[in-house]
Amino acid sequence: MRVRNKPQALAMLEKYPQYVIQNPEDYRGKWQTLFEKEQPLHIEVGSGKGRFINEMAKAHPEINYIGIEMNKNVLVNALDKLVESEVPNLKLLLVDGRNLNEYFADGEVHQLYLNFSDPWPKTRHEKRRLTYRSFLETYEQILQPNGEIHFKTDNRGLFEYSLASFSQYGMIIKQVWLDLHASDFAGNIMTEYEEKFSSRGQVIYRVEAYFPE
Ligand code: SAM
Numbered sequence: 001m002r003v004r005n006k007p008q009a010l011a012m013l014e015k016y017p018q019y020v021i022q023n024p025e026d027y028r029g030k031w032q033t034l035f036e037k038e039q040p041l042h043i044e045v046g047s048g049k050g051r052f053i054n055e056m057a058k059a060h061p062e063i064n065y066i067g068i069e070m071n072k073n074v075l076v077n078a079l080d081k082l083v084e085s086e087v088p089n090l091k092l093l094l095v096d097g098r099n100l101n102e103y104f105a106d107g108e109v110h111q112l113y114l115n116f117s118d119p120w121p122k123t124r125h126e127k128r129r130l131t132y133r134s135f136l137e138t139y140e141q142i143l144q145p146n147g148e149i150h151f152k153t154d155n156r157g158l159f160e161y162s163l164a165s166f167s168q169y170g171m172i173i174k175q176v177w178l179d180l181h182a183s184d185f186a187g188n189i190m191t192e193y194e195e196k197f198s199s200r201g202q203v204i205y206r207v208e209a210y211f212p213e
Pocket of ligand 1: 070116130
């Protein structure tokens with residue numbers, strides 16, 4: 001989806017350095033020092049407008065969260081939500097999820113969320129998919145042993161591709177949902193895309209997978 005350019009976006013993001021961390025490489029291995037409490041760290045890659053990560057932070061004060069998004073024009077929406085909610089256990093980063101090992105030390109992250117990642121359906125764009133092998137290599141590095149990836153999408157092609165990619169990489173598929181909203185899964189927090197697609201009657205797929213020790 002095309003996102004409107006917002007000329008003031010960068011200035012807005014820089015105005016709140018307590019929420020949008022400006023020099024993330026400086027916190028590699030030290031993210032806990034930025035939060036009020038030292039507790040498990042969960043990150044979302046491709047947070048978009050930030051509803052999921054903001055609601056998760058409210059629902060789980062026992063976890064520290066970082067929302068990662070490379071598009072400044074949507075990250076400002078996530079910032080708006082954070083300014084309003086003032087949750088102490090959420091920070092935001094304007095970076096490319098491709099380079100996460102520049103920002104997180106080995107094993108620093110406990111869990112990673114991918115929600116409605118861009119499908120990049122053309123084969124020549126495979127390397128841009130957030131579940132492509134090179135991304136998995138980085139996730140494995142920054143996640144603690146047995147660290148999990150929780151992935152939701154409405155896109156059947158990307159879902160099948162991701163299951164194959166996880167499995168070929170040697171990850172363990174813990175659980176799969178072929179229709180999340182019709183299941184008994186408790187505590188689902190809808191993302192902006194999830195609400196849009198499910199309101200059109202589209203099925204939501206979900207998988208939990210982890211890198212074994
Ligand atoms: N997760 C949100 C939701 O479900 O509403 C947004 C979904 S949107 C389709 C995908 C988002 O991932 C976009 O905002 C895009 O900028 C972001 N994204 C794509 N590739 C990324 C990358 N390599 N690093 C960080 N963000 C990325």
